[in-house]
Amino acid sequence: MNLTNYKVASKNVGPVIQEIAHFLGKCIKQLPSRQTVDNIVDRKVSIAQKHVSKIVAKESETTLYTDETRKHGHTYQTYIVTDKSQNSYLLGLQEMVNKSSQCTLDVFKEILMDISNHCKEMSDKKNFSAGYELLSxxxxxxxxxxxxxxxxxxxxxxxxxxxxxxxxxxxxxxxxEDKAHCGRINNFFVGYTCWWEWPMFPKQP
Structure with missing residues (x-):
């Protein structure tokens, strides 16, 4: 359902298809309802998360990109994972209750749980959730x-x-030491860095 990828609301997908068909001189007898479009989108998300789990789970070292933005008074957070080959996988774009770090983690946990639920067969076979494997x-x-x-x-x-x-x-x-190595996550930052933030220089007052 490519129209939803272009931010066409579910309720407007049918009318948009109808207008395009009319422009092309075609007649469509049956158009998808809003409920049908929502079901298709849900299945698309489920398939995408299964794909992400199967692919990313094979990668031993991945990088999690997070970013927060505000639109019309609402806060949104993105979660993207890349592998060593710099292939990107969108885990989720979620509206946040607030901008706190705990809320960011809670939403990420929900995404991991959704992935685990969509990959239940894989999780049952390995005796642990696909979301946990992705996190590890x-x-x-x-x-x-x-x-x-x-x-x-x-x-x-x-x-x-x-x-x-x-x-x-x-x-x-x-x-x-081995436990610390397994749990370690390296943190990298984008954007301008002042010279006094470098470890080799003393921090300025």
């Missing part, structure tokens, strides 16, 4: 330098460390 493969984050993003990175690493025992066999037998 995240090695880096990329975001701007907003304080909420920095706080989110800290929460994300804590959440990753929390779920690792469910993913890695005999996790309890690992040394503390």
């Amino acid at each position: 493969n995240i090695r880096n984050t990329m975001s701007d330098r907003a304080s909420t993003e920095k706080a989110f990175n800290t929460l994300l690493q804590g959440y990753k460390e929390e779920i690792l025992p469910k993913i890695i066999d005999k996790y309890a037998d690992l040394s503390e």
Whole structure:
């Protein structure tokens, strides 16, 4: 349903198809209802999330990109994962209740849960959720330098460390150094960096 990709509302898909058909001199006897379009979109999202899970789960080191924006008084957050070959996979674009780092993590958890639910057969076969596996493969984050993003990175690493025992066999037998290595997430930032933010220079008052 490509029309929805161009931000055509579900209720307007039928009328748009009708107008295009009229312009081309065609007559369409049956048009999709809003409910039909919504069902198609839901299935499209489900298929996309299954695809993401199957592909990204094979990658040992991925990077999570997050960004927040405001439109007409509403806050939205994007979550994108890239692999080593720089292939990008959109995990979700969600409206946020607020801009807090905890809300950012909670929404990300919901996305991981949705992926797990859409890939239930895969999760049951491996005895752990596909969402957890995707999270365990995240090695880096990329975001701007907003304080909420920095706080989110800290929460994300804590959440990753929390779920690792469910993913890695005999996790309890690992040394503390190995556990730290498995849970580590490198944080990278985009945007302008002042010279006094570099580690080699003392921070200015």
